[in-house]
Amino acid sequence: DSGVTQTPKHLITATGQRVTLRCSPRSGDLSVYWYQQSLDQGLQFLIQYYNGEERAKGNILERFSAQQFPDLHSELNLSSLELGDSALYFCAGSRGLRDEAFFGQGTRLTVV
Amino acid sequence: AQSVTQPDIHITVSEGASLELRCNYSYGATPYLFWYVQSPGQGLQLLLKYFSGDTLVQGIKGFEAEFKRSQSSFNLRKPSVHWSDAAEYFCAVAFYNQGGKLIFGQGTELSVKP
Numbered sequence: 471d472s473g474v475t476q477t478p479k480h481l482i483t484a485t486g487q488r489v490t491l492r493c494s495p496r497s498g499d500l501s502v503y504w505y506q507q508s509l510d511q512g513l514q515f516l517i518q519y520y521n522g523e524e525r526a527k528g529n530i531l532e533r534f535s536a537q538q539f540p541d542l543h544s545e546l547n548l549s550s551l552e553l554g555d556s557a558l559y560f561c562a563g564s565r566g567l568r569d570e571a572f573f574g575q576g577t578r579l580t581v582v
Numbered sequence: 583a584q585s586v587t588q589p590d591i592h593i594t595v596s597e598g599a600s601l602e603l604r605c606n607y608s609y610g611a612t613p614y615l616f617w618y619v620q621s622p623g624q625g626l627q628l629l630l631k632y633f634s635g636d637t638l639v640q641g642i643k644g645f646e647a648e649f650k651r652s653q654s655s656f657n658l659r660k661p662s663v664h665w666s667d668a669a670e671y672f673c674a675v676a677f678y679n680q681g682g683k684l685i686f687g688q689g690t691e692l693s694v695k696p
Binding site (some may be wrong): 524567 | 596613616618624625626627628631638672674676678679680683684685686688689
Protein backbone atom coordinates (compact mmCIF):
# COMPACT_ATOMS: atom_id res chain seq x y z
CA ASP A 471 0.00 0.00 0.00
CA SER A 472 1.57 3.27 -1.18
CA GLY A 473 -0.52 5.44 1.12
CA VAL A 474 -2.01 7.33 -1.82
CA THR A 475 -5.78 6.90 -1.90
CA GLN A 476 -7.96 7.27 -4.95
CA THR A 477 -11.74 7.17 -5.08
CA PRO A 478 -13.78 5.77 -6.61
CA LYS A 479 -12.02 2.60 -7.78
CA HIS A 480 -14.46 2.09 -10.63
CA LEU A 481 -16.76 4.47 -12.42
CA ILE A 482 -19.17 3.78 -15.25
CA THR A 483 -20.85 6.72 -16.88
CA ALA A 484 -22.50 7.76 -20.12
CA THR A 485 -21.11 9.89 -22.91
CA GLY A 486 -21.56 13.60 -22.35
CA GLN A 487 -21.49 13.30 -18.58
CA ARG A 488 -19.10 14.83 -16.07
CA VAL A 489 -17.22 12.98 -13.34
CA THR A 490 -14.84 13.87 -10.54
CA LEU A 491 -11.95 11.67 -9.46
CA ARG A 492 -10.45 12.20 -6.05
CA CYS A 493 -6.92 11.69 -4.78
CA SER A 494 -5.54 11.90 -1.26
CA PRO A 495 -1.74 11.83 -1.24
CA ARG A 496 0.36 10.62 1.65
CA SER A 497 0.76 12.84 4.66
CA GLY A 498 3.64 15.19 3.84
CA ASP A 499 3.26 15.00 0.07
CA LEU A 500 3.13 18.46 -1.41
CA SER A 501 3.09 17.41 -5.05
CA VAL A 502 0.27 15.57 -6.80
CA TYR A 503 0.39 14.21 -10.34
CA TRP A 504 -2.37 12.82 -12.53
CA TYR A 505 -1.73 10.23 -15.23
CA GLN A 506 -3.94 8.45 -17.74
CA GLN A 507 -3.29 4.86 -18.76
CA SER A 508 -4.91 3.52 -21.89
CA LEU A 509 -4.10 0.61 -24.18
CA ASP A 510 -3.28 2.79 -27.18
CA GLN A 511 -1.47 5.67 -25.44
CA GLY A 512 0.17 3.92 -22.50
CA LEU A 513 0.86 6.00 -19.39
CA GLN A 514 0.53 9.71 -20.12
CA PHE A 515 1.17 12.61 -17.79
CA LEU A 516 -1.81 14.92 -17.48
CA ILE A 517 -1.12 17.59 -14.88
CA GLN A 518 0.80 18.34 -11.69
CA TYR A 519 0.03 20.46 -8.66
CA TYR A 520 2.49 21.54 -6.02
CA ASN A 521 1.31 23.00 -2.74
CA GLY A 522 -1.95 24.14 -4.28
CA GLU A 523 -0.55 25.63 -7.46
CA GLU A 524 -0.50 24.16 -10.95
CA ARG A 525 3.11 23.25 -11.68
CA ALA A 526 3.17 21.44 -15.00
CA LYS A 527 0.75 20.45 -17.70
CA GLY A 528 0.93 17.56 -20.09
CA ASN A 529 -1.42 16.33 -22.78
CA ILE A 530 -4.52 17.21 -20.84
CA LEU A 531 -7.66 17.90 -22.84
CA GLU A 532 -9.50 21.18 -22.38
CA ARG A 533 -12.51 19.16 -21.19
CA PHE A 534 -10.40 18.02 -18.24
CA SER A 535 -9.41 20.14 -15.28
CA ALA A 536 -7.90 19.60 -11.88
CA GLN A 537 -7.24 21.37 -8.63
CA GLN A 538 -5.42 20.84 -5.38
CA PHE A 539 -7.11 21.93 -2.20
CA PRO A 540 -5.61 23.48 0.97
CA ASP A 541 -5.50 20.06 2.63
CA LEU A 542 -3.49 18.93 -0.44
CA HIS A 543 -5.99 16.44 -1.76
CA SER A 544 -6.67 16.78 -5.44
CA GLU A 545 -9.57 16.29 -7.81
CA LEU A 546 -9.57 15.63 -11.51
CA ASN A 547 -12.72 16.74 -13.32
CA LEU A 548 -13.60 15.17 -16.65
CA SER A 549 -16.48 16.66 -18.60
CA SER A 550 -18.33 16.05 -21.86
CA LEU A 551 -17.06 12.51 -21.66
CA GLU A 552 -16.40 10.53 -24.80
CA LEU A 553 -15.93 6.81 -25.32
CA GLY A 554 -12.23 7.42 -25.84
CA ASP A 555 -11.87 8.81 -22.33
CA SER A 556 -12.30 5.30 -20.96
CA ALA A 557 -9.03 4.57 -19.19
CA LEU A 558 -7.32 4.02 -15.88
CA TYR A 559 -6.56 7.31 -14.16
CA PHE A 560 -3.74 7.37 -11.65
CA CYS A 561 -2.81 9.88 -9.07
CA ALA A 562 0.69 10.00 -7.61
CA GLY A 563 2.16 11.96 -4.76
CA SER A 564 5.67 13.03 -3.88
CA ARG A 565 7.20 14.92 -0.99
CA GLY A 566 8.71 17.67 -3.08
CA LEU A 567 9.62 18.49 -6.63
CA ARG A 568 12.67 16.20 -6.77
CA ASP A 569 11.38 13.13 -5.01
CA GLU A 570 10.09 9.83 -6.23
CA ALA A 571 6.38 9.52 -6.86
CA PHE A 572 4.12 6.98 -5.19
CA PHE A 573 1.01 5.94 -7.05
CA GLY A 574 -2.50 5.22 -5.96
CA GLN A 575 -4.47 2.17 -7.11
CA GLY A 576 -6.16 4.14 -9.85
CA THR A 577 -9.72 4.86 -10.91
CA ARG A 578 -11.00 2.81 -13.82
CA LEU A 579 -13.34 4.97 -15.85
CA THR A 580 -15.66 3.35 -18.37
CA VAL A 581 -17.68 5.61 -20.65
CA VAL A 582 -20.61 3.90 -22.33
CA ALA B 583 12.76 14.44 -28.11
CA GLN B 584 12.77 13.01 -24.62
CA SER B 585 11.63 9.41 -24.62
CA VAL B 586 11.88 6.04 -22.93
CA THR B 587 11.99 2.83 -24.90
CA GLN B 588 11.35 -0.66 -23.63
CA PRO B 589 12.17 -2.85 -26.63
CA ASP B 590 10.49 -5.99 -25.34
CA ILE B 591 6.70 -5.93 -25.19
CA HIS B 592 6.41 -9.40 -23.70
CA ILE B 593 8.96 -11.72 -22.09
CA THR B 594 8.45 -15.23 -20.77
CA VAL B 595 10.92 -16.80 -18.36
CA SER B 596 10.91 -19.99 -16.35
CA GLU B 597 10.57 -19.80 -12.60
CA GLY B 598 14.01 -19.73 -11.06
CA ALA B 599 15.66 -18.34 -14.19
CA SER B 600 17.34 -14.97 -14.33
CA LEU B 601 15.64 -11.93 -15.78
CA GLU B 602 16.76 -8.80 -17.57
CA LEU B 603 14.33 -6.17 -18.80
CA ARG B 604 15.73 -3.55 -21.09
CA CYS B 605 15.19 0.19 -20.95
CA ASN B 606 16.75 2.94 -23.04
CA TYR B 607 16.15 6.63 -22.63
CA SER B 608 16.71 9.74 -24.64
CA TYR B 609 17.33 12.78 -22.48
CA GLY B 610 19.84 15.57 -22.72
CA ALA B 611 20.63 16.05 -19.03
CA THR B 612 21.40 13.67 -16.19
CA PRO B 613 18.34 11.48 -15.88
CA TYR B 614 16.45 10.41 -12.82
CA LEU B 615 15.37 6.87 -13.59
CA PHE B 616 12.81 4.54 -12.14
CA TRP B 617 11.32 1.10 -12.51
CA TYR B 618 7.70 0.52 -11.53
CA VAL B 619 5.72 -2.72 -11.50
CA GLN B 620 2.00 -3.07 -12.13
CA SER B 621 0.19 -6.26 -11.21
CA PRO B 622 -3.18 -6.93 -12.85
CA GLY B 623 -5.80 -4.55 -11.53
CA GLN B 624 -3.28 -2.82 -9.31
CA GLY B 625 -1.52 0.49 -9.17
CA LEU B 626 2.12 1.17 -9.93
CA GLN B 627 4.59 0.12 -7.28
CA LEU B 628 8.06 1.67 -7.19
CA LEU B 629 10.75 -1.01 -7.46
CA LEU B 630 13.84 1.17 -7.48
CA LYS B 631 15.25 4.52 -8.48
CA TYR B 632 18.49 6.06 -9.70
CA PHE B 633 19.22 9.66 -8.88
CA SER B 634 23.03 9.78 -8.77
CA GLY B 635 26.05 7.97 -7.35
CA ASP B 636 26.51 4.23 -7.57
CA THR B 637 25.26 3.10 -10.95
CA LEU B 638 24.06 -0.25 -9.61
CA VAL B 639 20.97 0.27 -7.51
CA GLN B 640 19.12 -2.21 -5.39
CA GLY B 641 15.38 -2.28 -5.08
CA ILE B 642 12.61 -4.18 -3.43
CA LYS B 643 11.69 -7.81 -4.10
CA GLY B 644 15.28 -8.71 -5.05
CA PHE B 645 15.45 -6.48 -8.12
CA GLU B 646 18.44 -4.41 -9.16
CA ALA B 647 19.14 -2.08 -12.06
CA GLU B 648 22.28 -0.71 -13.62
CA PHE B 649 22.60 2.77 -15.09
CA LYS B 650 24.94 2.93 -18.08
CA ARG B 651 25.33 6.47 -19.32
CA SER B 652 27.33 5.45 -22.39
CA GLN B 653 24.49 3.23 -23.55
CA SER B 654 21.64 5.44 -22.26
CA SER B 655 20.29 2.35 -20.57
CA PHE B 656 18.80 1.39 -17.23
CA ASN B 657 18.16 -2.35 -17.36
CA LEU B 658 16.31 -4.19 -14.63
CA ARG B 659 17.61 -7.54 -13.41
CA LYS B 660 16.68 -10.29 -11.03
CA PRO B 661 18.82 -13.41 -10.50
CA SER B 662 15.94 -15.81 -9.85
CA VAL B 663 12.37 -15.10 -10.89
CA HIS B 664 9.40 -16.18 -8.79
CA TRP B 665 5.91 -16.86 -10.15
CA SER B 666 4.66 -13.83 -8.21
CA ASP B 667 6.90 -11.59 -10.34
CA ALA B 668 4.53 -11.98 -13.29
CA ALA B 669 3.34 -8.44 -13.97
CA GLU B 670 3.94 -5.47 -16.23
CA TYR B 671 7.10 -3.49 -15.70
CA PHE B 672 7.54 0.15 -16.60
CA CYS B 673 10.72 2.13 -16.92
CA ALA B 674 10.38 5.88 -16.43
CA VAL B 675 12.48 9.03 -16.46
CA ALA B 676 11.72 12.13 -14.43
CA PHE B 677 12.12 15.64 -15.70
CA TYR B 678 12.74 17.71 -12.61
CA ASN B 679 13.31 20.83 -14.64
CA GLN B 680 9.66 20.41 -15.60
CA GLY B 681 8.30 19.81 -12.14
CA GLY B 682 9.05 16.13 -11.86
CA LYS B 683 6.67 14.59 -14.35
CA LEU B 684 7.45 11.05 -15.42
CA ILE B 685 7.80 9.85 -18.98
CA PHE B 686 7.08 6.14 -19.14
CA GLY B 687 8.12 3.45 -21.54
CA GLN B 688 5.45 1.30 -23.10
CA GLY B 689 5.96 -1.44 -20.57
CA THR B 690 7.17 -5.03 -20.67
CA GLU B 691 4.77 -7.78 -19.70
CA LEU B 692 6.51 -10.58 -17.84
CA SER B 693 5.08 -14.10 -17.82
CA VAL B 694 6.61 -16.78 -15.61
CA LYS B 695 6.47 -20.46 -16.58
CA PRO B 696 6.32 -23.01 -13.80
